[in-house]
Amino acid sequence: MGQLDANDAYILDSNSFIAPFRNYYSMEHFPSYWNWLKDSFSTNPKNLILPKIVYDELTTKSDDELSEWVKSNLQPYVYDESHDTDMWLTFQKVLNFILTSGYYIKPGVDDWLKEGKADPQLVALAVAHKWKVVTFEESAGVLNKNTPMKKEPKIPDICDHFGVECVNLYLIEEKLQLVI
Numbered sequence: 001m002g003q004l005d006a007n008d009a010y011i012l013d014s015n016s017f018i019a020p021f022r023n024y025y026s027m028e029h030f031p032s033y034w035n036w037l038k039d040s041f042s043t044n045p046k047n048l049i050l051p052k053i054v055y056d057e058l059t060t061k062s063d064d065e066l067s068e069w070v071k072s073n074l075q076p077y078v079y080d081e082s083h084d085t086d087m088w089l090t091f092q093k094v095l096n097f098i099l100t101s102g103y104y105i106k107p108g109v110d111d112w113l114k115e116g117k118a119d120p121q122l123v124a125l126a127v128a129h130k131w132k133v134v135t136f137e138e139s140a141g142v143l144n145k146n147t148p149m150k151k152e153p154k155i156p157d158i159c160d161h162f163g164v165e166c167v168n169l170y171l172i173e174e175k176l177q178l179v180i
Helices: 015-024 031-043 052-060 065-073 085-100 106-112 119-129 155-161 169-175
Strands: 010-012 048-051 132-134
Touching: 010 119, 015 065, 015 169, 031 048, 031 065, 048 052, 048 119, 052 065, 052 119, 085 106, 085 119, 085 155, 119 132, 119 155, 132 155, 132 169
Parallel strands: 010 048, 010 132
Antiparallel strands: none
16 A cells, blocks of 8 residues: 655545445445555545545435445544634635635525535635545536526635645545555
8 A cells, every 4th residue: 555645635525435435346346445445544644634524424414334334434534624723714715705706606605505515614624724635526617707607616616716636536546556
């Protein structure tokens, strides 16, 4: 197993767990993937960040095998952002951008700000701490004030505005030398 550069930190979005679970690495057929993921957190605890809001999204919205696995294996690695002053100050900046940019209309913003939705805090944490975001979410494309988005803001678009890099899970798998 490889290690991440000490200066690189990656904050994981919920879909970095959900997509492999549903589409690529079932726990029944690929237990080695899930062991690798757990070991990656234990080997790189300062480089792989699982915010509490993402942990909660994964463990409270469903009662499936993934939820149980996350509870049983990743709880020691959860980053509790609730008292992170830098994140909350940055959260206000992120929110201000979304509300004043002209790229989004109220229904999309309301969806993004629903209670329990991890995206706003995930982005604010990444911006505040200069962490890279691991997500399978894709940009909405070219944003235009003349035709604002009716859907919620996309993580890569907000990160791009704030100069935060987004990568997908495959990069982490490569850097940490996943072999199944």
